[in-house]
Amino acid sequence: RKYLTNNLAYGDSGHRDQQKQMEDVVIRNRKGRIHFIRFPTNVMTPFMELAKEKGMAETLSTVCATGGGAYKFENDIRKELNMTLHKFDELDSLIGGIQFIEQNNSKELYFWENPGEDSLACKKTYDFTNPYPFMLVNIGSGVSILSVKGPGKYQRVSGTSLGGGTFLGLSCLLTKCKTFEEALELAAKGDNKKVDKLVKDIYGGDYNRFGLAGDIVASSFGQMNIEEKFMGAAKEDLARATLMMITNNIGSIARLCCKSEGMERCVFVGNFLRINTIAMRSLSTAMEYWSNGAMKALFCEHEGYFGAVGCLLELMYVANQTTRTKNDFK
Numbered sequence: 001r002k003y004l005t006n007n008l009a010y011g012d013s014g015h016r017d018q019q020k021q022m023e024d025v026v027i028r029n030r031k032g033r034i035h036f037i038r039f040p041t042n043v044m045t046p047f048m049e050l051a052k053e054k055g056m057a058e059t060l061s062t063v064c065a066t067g068g069g070a071y072k073f074e075n076d077i078r079k080e081l082n083m084t085l086h087k088f089d090e091l092d093s094l095i096g097g098i099q100f101i102e103q104n105n106s107k108e109l110y111f112w113e114n115p116g117e118d119s120l121a122c123k124k125t126y127d128f129t130n131p132y133p134f135m136l137v138n139i140g141s142g143v144s145i146l147s148v149k150g151p152g153k154y155q156r157v158s159g160t161s162l163g164g165g166t167f168l169g170l171s172c173l174l175t176k177c178k179t180f181e182e183a184l185e186l187a188a189k190g191d192n193k194k195v196d197k198l199v200k201d202i203y204g205g206d207y208n209r210f211g212l213a214g215d216i217v218a219s220s221f222g223q224m225n226i227e228e229k230f231m232g233a234a235k236e237d238l239a240r241a242t243l244m245m246i247t248n249n250i251g252s253i254a255r256l257c258c259k260s261e262g263m264e265r266c267v268f269v270g271n272f273l274r275i276n277t278i279a280m281r282s283l284s285t286a287m288e289y290w291s292n293g294a295m296k297a298l299f300c301e302h303e304g305y306f307g308a309v310g311c312l313l314e315l316m317y318v319a320n321q322t323t324r325t326k327n328d329f330k
Contacts, residue, residue, distance in 0.1 A: 003054045005035060011050045014039045020302055025104055028316045036305050041069050048080045057081040064311040066093040086315060091146065093310030094138060095154055098269065100313055101302050102128055109267065111296040115284035126298055134298075135263045137254045139270035141165030145254060147261050158257050160249065164272030167246045174242065175235035183239055187278055190240030195233050197222025216289075220245035240278075247279045251286030251297070258295065268297055271304035 008016050015038055022034040039047045051057055063077075065085045074085050102108045109128045114120035136146040136154070142163040148154040164180075171183035193215075199207050200214030201223070207214075221241060223229040258266050268283055280299055287297040300306070 001059055004037065004056070010037070010039070011046055013043045014047065014050070017305075020305070022101075022104060027313065030316070034309070034312075036302070036308075038304070041073075044069075044073055044076065048076065051081055057083055062086050064088060064315040066090045066307045066311050088311050088314045090307060091144070091154070091156070093307045093314065094269070095136070095146070095148060095152075095310070096313050097306030097308065097310030098136070098267070098300070099131075099151065101300075101306065101309055102131065105301065108301050109298050110301070111298055112281050112284040115281040115288070121281055126296075128298075131265075133261075133263050134265040134267055135254065135258050135261065137250065137266060137268045137270075139163050139250060139268060139272040143250055143253075143270075145257050147257070147263070157261060158253060160253055162246055162249050164246075164270065167242055167272070170242045171239050174238040177235075177239070181275070184243075184276060184278070186236045186239035187243045188240075190234065190236030190238070192217070192237065192241040192244045194229065194237045195223060195241035196220050196244070217244065217248060220248070243278060244282060247282040248286055251283045252290065254283075254297075255287055255290045255295070258291075264295060266295060266297060267300065269300050269303050269306060273299060273303045 004010075004016075008018060010016075017036045017038070020036045024031055025034050060083070062084045063086065065074075066088045067090050070085055070087045074087075077083050077085060107125045109126040110123045111126050113122050113124045131148075133147070133149040135157075136148050138144045138146070140163060142165065143160045144156055145158040146154050147157045168180050168183055171177055171186070175183070175186055177183045177186060196217045197219040198214060199212045199216045199218045202218055203214070205214045206212065224233065254266050254268075258264070266287060268280070273280055280297070284297040287295050302309075
């Protein structure tokens, strides 16, 4: 336990997000501190070796888990660490975690003001006191879109296979980068306009009849069939175009879902958004544009951790119910 709470890094790939730490949190009448630690799932073997070396597995026998990894790595964790995974539903955990953290952090949600202007773009806290209803867009490897109408009242209304995994996969293929962070660094230095075909490339300017500005992307990678453009596109431009293609697609689908469900608030979460300011600002610009300024894309400070917190809440609930049952039996 001291190893986990006294360090900010664990091996080569584990990190504790100290700035996200939550103090004096009460769960089931127990007060404590919530730490947020992340390990990439593609390095689970080194993580398990580290867990054995530092004696993590000796302090507990059961770990709560959710998502695909709870099933994919279950046998390995049982074999290597002699630990049992208490699995909880991914979407139940996600919704529960968001509701709990928002209730305990008044500055959890925010939006980007002037997202399309580099010199003016800034984060602004959003009052989410009365949250329902809202659309929730969970961006991981793929994307799930949930209509949330009340506590425990939600349904999956749409999704897309084009998510964070698509961005990383295509970026690796096109630029030979190796990591998500490297792909984002490339995208931050690139210009998608050197790769994409814009409205003005087709019409010579704005398409006024439908209110389409000339700088709007008409076709992602649409100029790569022109040899001059192809030869002039740097890997940074390709990474930026890939990111814009993914975020524009997600933003468009999210807006359509909000319209069909009659919802005015849309919250974007998921590890894809961690350290990904470009994607957040792109989503913000897309939502504002396609809603004629009526909607803002909302984001969360604890993106990527809601499922884990939801798991903790479920585990505490189960433990509490078990204790009560045992006491009743006695």
